[in-house]
Amino acid sequence: MKNAPAYVKVYSRLKNEINKGTYPVGGFLPKECELEKIYQVSRTTVRNAVKILVQEGLVEVRQGSGTRVLNHKAIQNYNKVTSVTxxxxxxxxRVTTSDMMIDIISADKQLADELEIPEGTSVARIQRLQLADEEPVTLMENYIEYAKVPGIEAYENQF
Structure with missing residues (x-):
């Protein structure tokens, strides 16, 4: 994700913090000026990152109150599965992909368990920024054991 725009990096880090519970449901994210300092980015970058979180239903911006974390656990309709796209x-x-980053990482315990592979195994991480009418809406992440797709990193941004 080293080549991703700054707002995508901030979005990804905030989403991770929300998912880990650092910012619990019903709580608030730090104020924009605090996020600027934490991530060492501009206010525009923070706002673009938060905009994606809003579009994904992870947070809501309340004028005068701040950015509140929503209960974002997916409600599964067992009769039909649909993709974001x-x-x-x-x-x-109109849905498009604007950026795709591919890197190779070592599987931590959680990822190894999910992929049913040994911890430390090389894994290709594929991240794609999805746009709806030219506005960022979600960052898609997929993981696959690298041995199954050797050399996949050569296809970064080829979609």
């Missing part, structure tokens, strides 16, 4: 297209958005 499919859902947005049904709502009339």
């Amino acid at each position: 499919e859902s947005l297209m049904k709502k009339g958005y």
Whole structure:
């Protein structure tokens, strides 16, 4: 993700902090000026990152109150599974991918357990920024054991 725009990096870090519970449901993110200092970025960068979090339903911005973390656990409809892309297209958005980053990482315990591979195994991490009508809406992340896709990093940004 080293080549990703600054707002995508901030978005990714904030999303990770929300998922880890650093910012619990019902709580608030730090104020914009604090986030600027924490991530050493501009206010515009912070606002763009928060905008993606809002579009994903992770937070809501309340004028005068701050940015509140929402209960974002997915509600699964067991009769039908749809992708983010499919859902947005049904709502009339033009969905595109603007950036794709591929890097090779070592699987930590959690990832190794999820992929049913030994901890420390090389894994390709594929991240794609999805846009709806040219606005960032989600960062898609996929992981696959590197031995199954050797050399995949050569295809970064080829979509």
